[in-house]
Amino acid sequence: MAKVDKKGIVRGKAGSVVYRGYREMNIIQGKPRKFEQTSASIQASTEFGLSSTTAAVIRQAFEPAYVHRDGEAVSRSTQLVYRGLRNSLRGSVGQRDLHDADLESLIGMDFNIRSRMSEVLQVSQRVERDEEGRLSVFMGALNAKTDLRVPLSISKPVSKYRLRFSLIGFNFRKEYYEYLEVKDVEFRWQAQLEAREIRFETRPEPDQLLMLSVSLLAYSETRMEEGYVLLNSKEFSPCSIIAAFHAEEPGEYPARPVNMELDAAQQVRGASINNMCYEGNRLLREHERRKEKRSKGKLKAVNAGMMRNSSGRMKPTMKSGKTATRQGMDQIEDSSKFQSKKRVSFSSKR
Known part of the structure; x- marks a missing residue:
């Protein structure tokens, strides 16, 4: 009322x-009411929900690296993950996740668009992976005065910079991610660095999808001995993903909710392993159940139609009145035709 x-x-x-x-x-x-969803709308909603929960896990994992992100990072990261899923060549809609996606769409993803890493750091970077799965970053020579484009609010009080490379391994089917290794390159505000190779010694597990980020941290020196204050803020906190590699053995999709049990190797470094707040596997299971339910419903309808057709009888069809009248007139005309060489009487009596 x-x-x-x-x-x-x-x-x-x-x-x-x-x-x-x-x-x-x-x-x-x-007044809102229920609408029956089509198979296309169900597939689209599943794909978008999968993209949203996957992007949320990535943002959560890299939070220590980017420190501050902008407000549009949520929609931007979801869109990039969705694009990667759409460009996948290894799975159909409702039967794929980030392990099947095109990871090229994630490379260059900035967590703070107000300070893009490609605009702040004017130095070339190349990432390679060896046969054992270890990563190496080849960085060009850097002049802190000319190769870093930072605002005046940062360049004036800054004392030193820190380039941080963060390597994280993900497995969305087992619903965990692991902080594998962090490499820092520190230098003064007026320093000049030669080209170098930054090598990660950690050997990732075969089931881990790898992502590597680079972030720039600015520090101001205080009067305290060896004391520094972080200058990064929402206006300046550059961080982006510079490399992503597929897992060699991602594993099968879980048929039931995941209760991750650490093996012997993972228990040694268990502190670096984190469970995901990930809903992607549940969405895929629900999509599969809906698909099976719809297929069973269609099969049941087809069988019911075949039973009705087999039980029906063929009935003779009545001719139309116009056709029947025409046939009657033809019979009258045939009976009234005169036969040759036969006497015909026109009287009422014979």
Whole structure:
């Protein structure tokens, strides 16, 4: 039942419409009702939900690296993950995750668009992976005065910089991620660095999808002995993903909720392993159940139609009145035709 509040705005349900207020306006809208989703809409919603929960895990894992992110990082990261899934060549909609996606769409993803890493750090970087799975970053020569484009609010009080390379391994089917290794390159604000190779010694597990990020941290020296204050803020906190590699053996999709049990090797470094708040596997299972339910419903409808057709009898069809009348006239005309060489009487008596 709809009621009028103190401000004269109607609120509540009245028949098939709903009244509600927004600021000083009275809004009338249709009463919400259920709609049957098509297979295409179910697939699209599953893919978008999978992209959203995957992007949330990536943002959570790299939070220590980017420190501050902008407000649009949520939608931007979800869009990039969705693009990677759409460009996948190894799975169909509802039967794929980030392990099947095109990871090229994630390379260059910035967590803070107000300070893009490609604009701040004017130095070439190349990432390679050896046969054992270890990564190496080849960085060009760097002049801190000319190769770093930082705002005046940072360059004036800064004392030193730190380039941080963070390597994280993901497995979305086992629902965990692991902080594998962090490499830092520190230098003073006026320093000049030669080209170098930054090698990661950690050998990733075969089931881990690898992502490598680089971030720039600026510090100001205080009067305290060896004391520094971090200058990064929401306006300046550059961090982006510079490399991503598929897992060699990602494993099968879980048929039930995952309860990750650490093996002997993982128990040694268990502190660096984190469980995901990941809903992707549940979405894929629900999509598969819906698909099976729809296929069973279609098969049942086809079988019912075949049974009705087999039990029906063929009935003779009646001719139309026009056709019957025409045939009757033809019979009359045939009976009234005169036969040759035969006497015909026109009297009423014979």
